[in-house]
Amino acid sequence: MVRMSDQDQETRASAERQLCGLVNGMAQRIAEHLRLRAARLGLTAPQATALRELSGPMTISELAERMSCEPSNATFVVDKLEKQGLVERRPHPADRRAKWLVLTPEGTDLRGRLLELLGEDSPLGGLSRDEQAALQGLLQRAIRPESRSS
Known part of the structure; x- marks a missing residue:
């Protein structure tokens, strides 16, 4: 196994630190964007996240x-969403x-x-679909x- 030089290790650590900072900054911007939009609808961020993710019938485990x-x-x-009349629990088929x-119909409208x-x-709107797919x-x-190729 070839050992990296101290300079190479420092360069790699610095690049990783910068990348982690960018990813963290983007995550914070996305969370703030969600929180502000949720508040406009009288929802908490977790409620908005649940509504966003409820794209069809699913179990609690799938939603989690x-x-x-x-x-x-x-x-x-x-x-909380059920008490607001936005979600119903039904028997799984x-x-x-x-x-x-x-x-519910109200939940679908609010979603x-x-x-x-x-x-x-x-925050991701400035990226093209291709750029978003590449980032994903x-x-x-x-x-x-x-999933990395060998």
Whole structure:
């Protein structure tokens, strides 16, 4: 195994530090964008995230995975959305033990308004579709090292 020189290690560490800073900065901008748009609709950021991710019927576990949180946290958010009349729990068609989360007509309308607001001045809006796809691919490779080509 070839060992990197101290200079090469420092150069690599500096580049990684800068890249991590950019990724963190983008994540903060996206979170702030979501929070501000959610507030305009009387929602919290987690509620808006849940509505954004509820693109069709799904279980709490599926929603939690999409929200990048624990199922107990997703359940708390869904409970609030259910009390607001935006989400219903229905029997899962294939699993008697599970419930499906389904948007009500009001929830569907609010989700549509949310998606419109999220499209306004989006932090990623300055990137073309091809650039967004390239960024997505690079981030997926960074997050899932097993998907890197050998």
